[in-house]
Each structure stands twice: as structure tokens, then as C-alpha cells.
Amino acid sequence: MSFSITSFFDSFKSALLYAPVTIKLTAITFVVSLLLGAVIATVRNYRVPVLSQFFAAFVTIYLGLPTMVALLLYNLLFMTFYSDVAAALHISVPISDVNPIFIGYITLIIGTTCSVSESIRGAFRGIEKVQYEAGYSIGMGKFKTLTRIIFPQMVPILLPGMQNSLIGLLKASNLVSAISVVEIMTGALLPSLMYYSYLEGYVAAALVYWMIGAAIEILAHFAEKNSGKYLKRTA
Amino acid sequence: MGNYFSAERFINVFPKVISNLSVNLHIVFWSMLLGTILAIFVAVLRIRRVPVISGLLGIYISFMRGTPLLVQMMIAFYGIPIVLGNLFLNLFGINLNRLEPVIFVEIAIILNEGAFLGEIFRGAITSVPSVQAEAGYSIGMTGAQTFYRIVLPQAFKVALPHYGVDFIGVFQNTSLVFILGVVDLLGKAKTLGAATGHSLEGYLSAAIIYISFSLFLKGVFLLIENRLNNGTAKAV
């Protein structure tokens, strides 16, 4: 049984150093995906012609593509075509100066947008038709009704799902290590290069992820408490 | 585009990649089979609130759900030989360091599924209104009869859509196993790419196979749900 506490702590500290990379990647991806996903879900909810069908097909198909495959594919495409595209757009940044995390962002954003749009579509189904009609009946247009009446009521419905999506995204962000981005896991392993023992590194990485996940759960708990108080019934 | 993508290479490469689909399916089959069994135990133990064990399971579930699968696989790969190495060597004469990496991958997924499916099952079972069990007792059925004949079938209906989504998720998660040296779809695509210097066709093949098979699985589950609900399934 050989588990070195010293190398574990070294890995842990190293992992924490790279936690901001993961957190930033996760947070920014999530916010952008929420916005894009809401747009897609709204378009599909109101059955906008052409766009609804396009998004329906795109989302259904894209959800079949695993994040890892997408990462490798986009990374390869990027490496292959960068110089051509950069020349056409008159960008003078050499490929070696482009941070690969950029590919990670794109991959994760597209994927998360698709799954988030499905959750939001589900939440739309939870709103009764009469809420739309009540908004229209007092003269509010579609946009106002959507933003002032419909969306606010979707929030408590969405919260548990969003919490799961966010934690899922946190874990998916781990995969960018496959395209040479140093995040929590690869960060934790840096000290291991000196020692040979990888186990401590991976356990340290797991711990850091676990802690961030726990923080997300606490935040979500507070969010759930403060929203949806109008849903509680009193005699 | 020219040299980057060649339809000829693609047609050449695709059959080679898809022949490794069996590796992924093998992993999915065994992991889901054993994972489901584990999950049933986990769910029942948690519902019964068995002291101590429930608490430990809670921690186990939190860990499996809160850490990335890849990290879990690595911990299994490096950790199990270290922790159980001597035990297995002395008791069974098995050298854990010589085991195929696929075994560790499956162990990680089984433990993962025990947690995720365990929660799905627990949720489904507790969602069956208690009046159902009460009705069973009221006509004289035993606890076990009530559970197996009344509660479980209803819980099964509730759990199925989520189980389907999870199943497809496991299939997609097998895209990670090449990192541990397992030669599956991606593994094959990578080795072919390294050998020929052209990876695009291989990755595209893998992508297409993943998407098609995922859609296929989705269809299968929808069919099953439809049958169960007599035509009123809704996609989760």
C-alpha cells in the first residue's frame, strides 16, 4: 500500500492552482450556453417556421456526438485549416500562439447549448397556456409576455436540471486535457512527473472537483430556496 | 481541402473503425448489467435508511456524481493494483498489474452507474404514491409481494426514460477509454491516423458511428416506452 501523503499534497496544491482555469471555462460556457439555449428553446416553443425544424434536427443529431470526439475532431480541423483561414482573414497570429482552450470553449458551448435548450424546452411545457393568454389579454405583446410572465415562472422548474447540467459541464471540462489544456487534472499531475506515482495526483484532482461540485450544490440550494416561494400553498 | 480529406480514404477507413464498435458495446453491456444490479442494492439500502450504510452510500454517491469519469478511471487503473494488488496476488495468484485496462474502465463505470442509477431508481420508487403500497397491504399482500407486484412495476415505468438517457450516456462515455489504451472506435481511429498520417477520416467515422448508434438507441428506448405506456411515451 503505497500512497504518499507528501506527493498528494503537492498534487493538491498544484490542482488548486489550475482550478481557476476549470472554473472560468465552466462558468463562461454555462452562461453563454444558457443564453443560446434559451434562444433555441424559445424559437422551437413558438414554432418559428424553418428555424424550429432546423434546430430540432441539429440538436437531436448533435446530442449523439460525445464531447471527446467533438474535441478531437474540432482540434484536428483547427490544426489543419488554421493557417488557411487565418491568411484569408488577415490574422497574423501564428498557430502556436493560439490557446487551445479556445477549441475547448467552442466544443463545450455547442454541446451545452444543445442539452440546455432541451431542458428549457421541457420547462416551457410546464407553463399553462392560460399564462400566455392572460398576458395577451391585458394587451402585452409576445416578447413582454415571454420575459415578464413566462420566463420567471420557468426558473423554479429549471433549477434542479440546471444544477445537474452545471456539474455535468464541470466534469466535461476535464476532457480538454486531451487537447493539451492544463486544467485541474493535468495540473494535479504536474508534480507527479517528478515522482512516478500518479495515483496521488488523480485523487487530488478528484478532491478538487468534488469540492467545486459541492460549492455548486450549496449555491443551487440557496437559489432554490429563494425562488418559487409563490409556489407554496398555505391553507 | 484536397489532401486533408479524401473520400477514398474515408471509405477505406470507416469499416476498420466500425469493426471496433464491438469493444465499446462490450463495455456498455457489462457495465450496465453489473451497474444496474449494484444500483438496485444501493437504491434499496438508501430507501430503507439502513444505518451507517446509507450514510456511506451517500458519500459514495456524492463522490461518483461529483468527479469526472476520466479521473475515476485513472484512480481505478492506478489505485486498484496498489490497494488490492497484494491481496489478489496472495489469494488468487492474479497479478493486477497485468490486467487488461478494459477491466478497470468497466469497474469505474460500474461504480459510476451504481451511484447514478441508484439515485434514478430511488427517485422512481419513492415517486410511487404510498397509497399504492397501502392498497396492496389492505388486501392482505405481504411487504415483498406489494413491492414486487405493485410498487416495482410502477417505478419501472417512471425510471425507464431516465434509464434510457443514462444508457446512451454510458455509450458516449466509452469515448474516453482510448486514453487508457483500450483500442475501441476512437482508439482505432487514432492508431490509423498515426499510421497513415491522416486522422480526419477516422475521427469523422467515429463521430458518425457515435451519432448513428446513439440515435438508434434513442429509438429503441422510445419504442419500449411506447409499448409500456400503450402509445403515450414522451421523450425525456
Add this chain to the structure above:
Amino acid sequence: MIELTGVKKSFGKQEVLRDVSIKVNDGEVVVILGPSGSGKTTLLRSINFLERADSGIMKFGEKEINFKTAKKKDVLYMRRHTGFVFQNYGLFAHKTVLQNVMEGLVQVQKKSKSEAQRIAEEVLDNVGMLEKKDSYPSQLSGGQQQRVGIARAVALKPDLILFDEPTSALDPELVGETLEVIKKVAKTGITMIVVTHEMSFAEDVADRVIFMDGGVVVEEGKPSEIFYKPKEERTRQFLSRIIPQDAYVI
């Protein structure tokens, strides 16, 4: 003040309104009766475009709208000049009673918050719901919610209020209080079209009763005429099925 001519509406192959024409004068309270499926609710909802009629003309005050060619601004115009009371109350679930009534005043009529609050509280007081102004709909009984629904419509001072079976979803003991509030609104002289099953209410408050069946207007007239001297066989049949339970019929 509102006149509908030749209104037609089909849902798929089902013809729900087959050439309906009605006229309501300023200050009149008109009750529309009829069996389910008669089209009465569809007709009502066509007025503020919650349903889109296939054809017909609507003359509202000075404005004339053709259902077939109606544009977005016509739709908004109707919605901003009519009030609608829903069968299932239709209160904004995430807003308090006061916020529900203020919403239209602030967002649509662009009144200041303080002005809106003043008006809202006055109207809520009139329907007897001022005490509960900070409660959420989920905390209220059906009758209370409906009174708020009525307040929300009235507060916007529309030219015409449409009531879609306002008491059908209520427990019997709550129907009375809601009808009292509707009577109060009628007394203010505002034009009202009420789709309802409540015969005694119709008799008390309606200036005119319109009986619809199978997508057409079968008969119309003063309540006393319709209830006691119906001319059409269908009207008679419908009434005979409903009236026996009511004690007031002589």
C-alpha cells in the same frame, strides 16, 4: 358598440362557428348561453384574438376589423381596449395579487408605479380583495382568485369586458360571492359580454340573452322572453334540461 357579422371558425374539419352575427350596445350586459360545443367560448375569444376567426367583420366603436386580414396592430388594439376574465382565473402565478393588477397598468398603459398602485388598490378594495394584496394566487381560494382576475380586467378601464364562464370552475359555495362582484361591475355601466351557465345571474343582470347552439345564434331577446317564452325548439330543449334544478322558475 361592438358588432360581429358573419363570423366563421373551424378547427381542422370541425366547424365551430358557422356564420355568427351579434351586436352589443354601449353599456349593455349581454349573456351568451348554450351547450358545450356551441361555439360561445370561441366567439368570445375571437373578439380579443385569443382565437383567430377564419372570416367575418368586427366593428368595435369606430374601428372596423376584418378577421381574415387583421394585422398585429388590430389584435393589440382589441386586447388593449377589452378586458378578459378567464374561467380558470388566469392569474400570473409568480406575482402577488397587487402585482397582478398593477402589471397591465404599468407595462401596457405606462402609468407610474405609484399611480398604478393607487388604482390597483382602489379596484381591489371594490372587489373585496385589498386585504390579500400581498398574497400569491396559490394561497387563495378559487373565488378569491377570480375576484382578482376581475379586478385586473376592470383596473385597465376597458371599453368592453369579456367573461368566459367566470364561475364554472368554482366550488358552489364560492359562486355567489363572485357573481355579486360581477353584478357590481355591471352596475358601473360598462359594456359586458358574459358566457355563463348561471341562469339566475343572467336573469338578474343581463339586458339581453343570446342562445347559441351548433355554431349559430338560435335565438336572442330579453331574459324574460328567452327563459319563459322561448320561440325555438332548441332553446326550449336546452332550457328544460337546465332549469328544473333552479328554484326560481315559476
